[in-house]
Amino acid sequence: MARTVISSATREVVIGGDQHFVIIGERINPTGRKILAEEMKNGDFSRVERDALAQVEAGAQMLDVNAGIPLADEPAILASTIQLVQSLTDVPLSIDSSIVEALEAGLRVYQGKALVNSVTGEEDRLERVLPLIRRYGAAVVAIPNDETGISFDIDVRFAVAKMIVERALDHGIPREDVIVDPLVMPIGAAPSAGRDAFRFLARLRDELGVNTTCGASNVSFGLPNREGINGAFLTMAIASGLTSAITNPLALGVRQAVMAADVLTGNDHDAARWIRANRPVTPEGEAGPGARRVNARRGGGGASGPVG
Amino acid sequence: MSDEQELDLTSLNDAELVEQMHNDLYDGLADEVAQGTNILLGRGWGPEGVLAEALVEGMRIVGVDFRDGILFVPEVLLAANAMKRGMAILRPLLAAKGAKPIGKVVIGTVKGDIHDIGKNLVGMMLEGAGFEVIDLGINTDADKFIAALEEHQPDILGMSALLTTTMPYMKTVIAALKERGIRDKYIVLVGGAPLNEEFSQAVGADAYCRDAAVASETAKRLVEARRAAA
Numbered sequence: 001m002a003r004t005v006i007s008s009a010t011r012e013v014v015i016g017g018d019q020h021f022v023i024i025g026e027r028i029n030p031t032g033r034k035i036l037a038e039e040m041k042n043g044d045f046s047r048v049e050r051d052a053l054a055q056v057e058a059g060a061q062m063l064d065v066n067a068g069i070p071l072a073d074e075p076a077i078l079a080s081t082i083q084l085v086q087s088l089t090d091v092p093l094s095i096d097s098s099i100v101e102a103l104e105a106g107l108r109v110y111q112g113k114a115l116v117n118s119v120t121g122e123e124d125r126l127e128r129v130l131p132l133i134r135r136y137g138a139a140v141v142a143i144p145n146d147e148t149g150i151s152f153d154i155d156v157r158f159a160v161a162k163m164i165v166e167r168a169l170d171h172g173i174p175r176e177d178v179i180v181d182p183l184v185m186p187i188g189a190a191p192s193a194g195r196d197a198f199r200f201l202a203r204l205r206d207e208l209g210v211n212t213t214c215g216a217s218n219v220s221f222g223l224p225n226r227e228g229i230n231g232a233f234l235t236m237a238i239a240s241g242l243t244s245a246i247t248n249p250l251a252l253g254v255r256q257a258v259m260a261a262d263v264l265t266g267n268d269h270d271a272a273r274w275i276r277a278n279r280p281v282t283p284e285g286e287a288g289p290g291a292r293r294v295n296a297r298r299g300g301g302g303a304s305g306p307v308g
Numbered sequence: 309m310s311d312e313q314e315l316d317l318t319s320l321n322d323a324e325l326v327e328q329m330h331n332d333l334y335d336g337l338a339d340e341v342a343q344g345t346n347i348l349l350g351r352g353w354g355p356e357g358v359l360a361e362a363l364v365e366g367m368r369i370v371g372v373d374f375r376d377g378i379l380f381v382p383e384v385l386l387a388a389n390a391m392k393r394g395m396a397i398l399r400p401l402l403a404a405k406g407a408k409p410i411g412k413v414v415i416g417t418v419k420g421d422i423h424d425i426g427k428n429l430v431g432m433m434l435e436g437a438g439f440e441v442i443d444l445g446i447n448t449d450a451d452k453f454i455a456a457l458e459e460h461q462p463d464i465l466g467m468s469a470l471l472t473t474t475m476p477y478m479k480t481v482i483a484a485l486k487e488r489g490i491r492d493k494y495i496v497l498v499g500g501a502p503l504n505e506e507f508s509q510a511v512g513a514d515a516y517c518r519d520a521a522v523a524s525e526t527a528k529r530l531v532e533a534r535r536a537a538a
Binding site for chain 1: 380381382385422425428446447471472473475501502503504506507510
């Protein structure tokens with residue numbers, strides 16, 4: 001079973017089928033957030049600070065950082081954002097851009113082993129991004145599309161994913177440092193999007209032996225109560241082998257789906273985290289009657305233990 | 309639906325039937341829309357009248373409610389599908405009469421970008437508004453856009469992008485049009501999640517369209533303005 005280690009200067013996160021599912025917080029991304037885009041462009045990172053801390057507080061084990069702002073100096077803004085976020089929190093980061101110069105600018109300032117998001121199967125992308133991954137000792141998200149675009153045929157997508165893993169190996173990047181994104185389509189426009197994703201995830205786990213991640217909010221595009229769909233999707237995807245997701249940890253439905261799935265896969269040992277997060281709170285508080293006995297040995301055990 | 313009432317469309321007068329067709333389009337009932345279209349034609353309506361009063365007006369209502377978050381993507385796709393059924397009946401009649409669409413549009417998602425839901429919705433709304441739409445699909449490069457413009461001679465070029473990395477390609481396409489001296493022959497509309505008005509101006513487009521309903525309104529307005537000025 002593949003285990004992908006991502007780190008900051010002081011903390012490691014392990015992604016794998018026998019680990020807690022890893023939520024990579026998606027909020028630091030100006031795409032479609034016009035106020036955030038405007039602020040970041042003008043050097044105001046106050047919202048980034050709030051988003052970073054709130055997501056970690058809510059249980060994100062990693063944060064995705066994207067600075068894709070139209071008509072702005074993306075490499076410079078991405079590098080400053082990464083430095084800022086690393087000064088606020090010790091969770092490892094995913095450096096997110098489709099501009100290679102921005103990925104490199106991010107890697108240059110990053111402390112630890114980053115996840116780079118992403119490389120596609122297009123020849124020029126492979127030849128520019130993979131040497132960077134190798135040089136900085138990072139891990140990379142692989143997007144299974146090539147020059148011909150993205151195929152709706154899962155077999156074709158699988159072949160592209162396999163090719164990217166092989167090319168990474170050629171560059172000296174181990175298999176466990178390639179995390180494949182199955183590219184989940186919006187279910188509202190493509191009725192087979194769910195079934196295809198689950199089948200593809202199982203093949204990536206069983207036949208290619210890689211970890212997987214995906215943007216788990218895309219699936220519900222154009223539907224109401226997106227959180228309900230996103231939560232159900234994540235649970236089903238985790239059952240099919242998904243080991244991490246770029247999503248919003250502030251959404252309770254998403255967080256609960258992930259924590260419950262970890263109980264059901266057996267990766268939340270003794271359901272300890274689930275119990276910690278869901279133990280009924282007594283009116284008298286943790287020490288009062290009806291509360292769990294407090295034992296100095298256990299270092300707490302109250303209702304609000306850390307998630308992850 | 310179990311509580312659905314059997315409704316005899318032939319028992320309605322013209323105004324009631326048109327109203328019912330708006331509701332049937334809204335609910336994506338393709339068979340009912342096709343039936344309503346045939347009934348109006350049978351009562352002596354011309355195809356232009358059926359198109360404008362029943363189908364185009366029905367899709368306008370759908371577009372507004374989609375914009376306002378009342379309808380959702382699958383519902384709009386169903387509505388568009390129902391409209392297509394009505395259009396399939398009207399199209400040969402319109403062609404036989406030599407009726408012209410209100411305008412012609414070439415649209416596509418730009419090179420490097422494979423996102424097409426928004427672009428498809430725009431295409432459907434434009435068709436619903438009475439435009440002829442030539443959809444070049446995804447990952448469209450400048451040569452392909454230009455070849456289609458020269459072949460179809462549309463009023464409008466529409467470009468879509470969902471990625472910050474692919475949106476600058478719109479500028480490449482517009483530059484290629486300028487180089488050939490054909491930029492001003494077309495109204496250029498752009499759209500996609502990461503775009504904004506400022507970007508649209510910076511790349512030299514004529515307008516930024518926030519969503520499918522806005523795209524359809526903008527297309528109608530700019531085509532009419534251009535015709536009035538000509």
